[in-house]
Amino acid sequence: MGLERRGARLAGARIRARRLDLGLAQTALAQQVGISASYLNLIEHDRRRIGGRLLNAIARVLDLDPAQIAQGADGALVGRLEAAAAQHDAPLADAEVLAGRFPGWAGLIAAQAARIETLEAQVAGLSDRLAHDPELSASLHQVITAATAIRSTASILTGGEALDRDWQARFHRNIHAESLRLAESSRRLAGFLEAPGTSEAALTPLDRVERFLDRMGHHVAALEGPNPALSPEEVAMGAPDLDPAAREVLRRWLMTYRADAQALPLEQVAQAWREAADPLGVAARLGCDLPRLLRRLATLPPGAGPAQVGFATCDAGGALGPRRALDGLTLSRGAAACPLWPLYEALSQPGRPLRVRAAMPGESGAVVLCQAVGWIETGPDWAGPARPRAAMLMLREEVGAETSGAVPRREVGPGCRLCPRDACPARREPPLVPVRSDAL
């Protein structure tokens, strides 16, 4: 039964409940509104409909808004109460009565249930991270190892048995060194736990490079043109706030950027994009391979290529290179990503271009036009293994809208642990939070 009909049907029950709450006799209420007690009784048992002036009169005596009598409690609030009861396996009849009679308390219950759900998801996420995050695991191991060395060494020094001065000095140095390691690894661990994924201490070299590239807009003007102002090494060395590992990651990225910029000069690509606005068409026009073109399109300055673009590459292990997010949407690096992104499909079909409209879960889930291709890297010698790679360009759906109808839609997600698509054929494991039917 719809909420509206249910609301109307229970108008009499609400009148009765409110009257009893006020300690008002049926005859007294009937007298005040100018009807007989027997008629009021029929109304209270929902055998007579009520509206108009009588409804207003009763509402005035009972100090209620007429809409509260006629329509009942806020349907959304009732829904939240019922959902909260279902999550905790609590049989809850008359959620509407509770919401109607005690809207404040009902709102509090609903708000607390929502808060509990949020906290449970956060705890589950942290627990999952503790169990699977290699950086966190490494930090924890460092802390325990340092503590072990300090404890064992300190126990020797304070054990009461005589130690010669050389051993004492040696053990003191060891404790000092391990205390420094403990301090550093504790600091890193605290950083992880304070703000998972955002603390500076938690950033991997790839994270740091991504931040740098985001600040640059993924375009490096100094490497453009036939005679670039700087070399990739000089750009990498000049990048601020990068540790040596991140600088090396950046250097390799810049080497590829420079090669792409030489093969596909900026003006040529910009002109071809204005004329074609489709990566396959542009690649054919310029006579270049699609992976190179996808990379190039993701690094053009504003106005030269797609208005907004996201980009990702991966290797055969599924490991992602530096990513470019589209409207905040990107593939997860830390947790296992959704295998339905065409990026991963492209790994198994090198050379075949793939294009799908990838739809994230939820009514407001983003839909992005994804264009992906895989290829095989070889070399530097005959004996080395083949290295499958893939790249995926993401565009906002309105780009190429005239063709969007012909592009198949594919439902993707944020990764199985976070995805609400319970019936997904590619699901590897249950979600952290039980799936709710209204989540899709």
Add this chain to the structure above:
Amino acid sequence: MARRVLLIEDEPNIIEAVSFILSRAGWTVHTHSDGASAVERVRAHPPELVILDAMLPGRSGFDILQELRQDAATRDLPVMMLTARGQARDRELALSLGATHFMTKPFSNAEVLDRVRDLAGG
């Protein structure tokens, strides 16, 4: 003749502390830091007892333990595993692979000495 213990551990200061306390208690302590060649070391110079760390460069302590137990020559060699990973599943794994004892870090020196005496028979 002093009895031999082989400590397979890659953390230098832990090696130094554990070696010191065992030596002081009369043991001859040999150390080995590389997981990849640890089994070879055990076979080349069999000790009375192995103290084996779970996380080693080159090869995990669990893998090393499994190989030792698959070899008739080292099947019954007392092995005490040390690990910073104290979760129940790591303990179960170590014991299922044949560890004689499982000790989590940080440990007390006294407990190490007691366990070594127990496992090596004195």
